Amino acid sequence: MHLPWSMVGSFTVEHALPRVTADGGGSGLLVAAVSRLRALAGSRTLSKEDERIKTAIEGAASAIGAPLLDAESLDDLGRRLDASIESKGFAGYFNELARAFSTDGALSEQLERIDEYLNEWMIDVLGEGQRALITEADRMMRATVAAFENLRRTVRSTFNVDVSPVLLDEDAPLGFLTNRNVPPRIASTFLGTYYSNACFLAIASAGITRRKLEPWLARAIAERWIEGFRGQLVMLASFPGTHVAEDIVPRDQRLDLEALVRENEAANTAMDQFHRDADEADVDVYAPDPAR
Amino acid sequence: MTDPPKGISERDAVRFYHPASDKRRTGVVIHLQNEAAIVIFGRGRQLDDLGVCEVVQFPSSEASSLDLYKTTYFHARCVVRIRLSAVERVGRCPPGLFARLRPIALQGVRTMVTLR
Numbered sequence: 001m002h003l004p005w006s007m008v009g010s011f012t013v014e015h016a017l018p019r020v021t022a023d024g025g026g027s028g029l030l031v032a033a034v035s036r037l038r039a040l041a042g043s044r045t046l047s048k049e050d051e052r053i054k055t056a057i058e059g060a061a062s063a064i065g066a067p068l069l070d071a072e073s074l075d076d077l078g079r080r081l082d083a084s085i086e087s088k089g090f091a092g093y094f095n096e097l098a099r100a101f102s103t104d105g106a107l108s109e110q111l112e113r114i115d116e117y118l119n120e121w122m123i124d125v126l127g128e129g130q131r132a133l134i135t136e137a138d139r140m141m142r143a144t145v146a147a148f149e150n151l152r153r154t155v156r157s158t159f160n161v162d163v164s165p166v167l168l169d170e171d172a173p174l175g176f177l178t179n180r181n182v183p184p185r186i187a188s189t190f191l192g193t194y195y196s197n198a199c200f201l202a203i204a205s206a207g208i209t210r211r212k213l214e215p216w217l218a219r220a221i222a223e224r225w226i227e228g229f230r231g232q233l234v235m236l237a238s239f240p241g242t243h244v245a246e247d248i249v250p251r252d253q254r255l256d257l258e259a260l261v262r263e264n265e266a267a268n269t270a271m272d273q274f275h276r277d278a279d280e281a282d283v284d285v286y287a288p289d290p291a292r
Numbered sequence: 293m294t295d296p297p298k299g300i301s302e303r304d305a306v307r308f309y310h311p312a313s314d315k316r317r318t319g320v321v322i323h324l325q326n327e328a329a330i331v332i333f334g335r336g337r338q339l340d341d342l343g344v345c346e347v348v349q350f351p352s353s354e355a356s357s358l359d360l361y362k363t364t365y366f367h368a369r370c371v372v373r374i375r376l377s378a379v380e381r382v383g384r385c386p387p388g389l390f391a392r393l394r395p396i397a398l399q400g401v402r403t404m405v406t407l408r
């Protein structure tokens with residue numbers, strides 16, 4: 001039996017749990033895919049599944065990641081990141097990878113097999129100056145996978161159910177940003193993981209094409225990659241039933257998710273009232289604040 | 293304007309006439325309902341009594357996306373509800389900026405509804 005995460009447990013946030021946990025927020029998916037390809041380097045024959053993963057990750061690295069490598073400034077990198085995550089193919093590539101890893105446990109198994117070699121490969125791509133950031137990202141990734149596995153086991157043992165693969169909405173991959181049921185803080189975290197994934201694909205693209213990056217760009221890409229990872233882990237650590245060490249996400253950094261949902265409901269109630277007040281005022285531009 | 297603009301959606305950048313200041317303002321659509329939008333709009337300077345504020349620097353790619361021509365300040369209390377027939381679409385707000393503006397706008401709406 002498969003059940004969407006959002007239906008599990010007493011706490012339900014429509015989009016949060018599936019996106020953040022089901023594939024490690026996408027970041028785990030990408031790391032797993034690149035790791036698998038690294039392990040297969042030199043193999044003469046690939047299985048159909050590996051061919052599928054190879055095609056998806058190379059396509060994503062080229063279409064989503066490569067344009068970031070041409071950034072000429074931080075502002076330009078920001079613009080390119082926005083363009084990347086809004087591009088038509090973004091969700092499609094992720095869904096292809098999610099399907100490739102959809103066999104129960106396939107993603108976790110792959111993530112467990114990641115060794116130091118991947119870190120060294122990333123340091124080779126980004127430069128020695130990013131070693132500390134990459135080591136930190138590796139620590140967070142392992143904590144994310146462990147927390148996710150723990151949560152999945154809890155759900156399995158408690159509800160005797162498994163998780164459906166969560167696919168991104170290819171028609172509106174950023175629909176959560178304007179969805180009134182998604183609290184802004186949670187939407188920001190999702191967005192951070194999207195940026196993070198695009199940055200990882202940029203790193204993958206640089207690695208595949210053996211392109212050397214200027215230090216400022218390597219750092220900016222690495223920082224954005226890790227920032228999204230961290231946000232995702234903070235949210236994951238905030239869900240009941242997960243276990244993330246306090247030295248990775250301190251208690252005082254965790255989110256009160258129920259409070260976020262309550263605040264969002266209050267904001268939605270206020271917006272509805274704002275519309276009603278405007279209808280009553282019957283003007284083109286309703287601006288009630290005396291201090292405006 | 294007489295006809296409502298076609299295809300206005302949340303996250304669009306819009307320009308409109310703001311009667312209270314007698315100026316054309318640029319804003320971002322936060323929420324749509326029927327033929328009206330809740331919009332957070334920008335001003336040319338920061339004012340402490342207008343609540344928390346997000347700054348969009350000029351020149352920048354974010355400023356270009358909103359068709360801004362100077363550094364612009366988006367305050368919590370600079371939120372209006374506008375009929376779509378009164379707005380002109382001028383651009384599209386980048387996702388990251390929208391994620392920063394939306395909570396500010398929601399805070400402003402809550403404040404203004406409470407004030408009434």
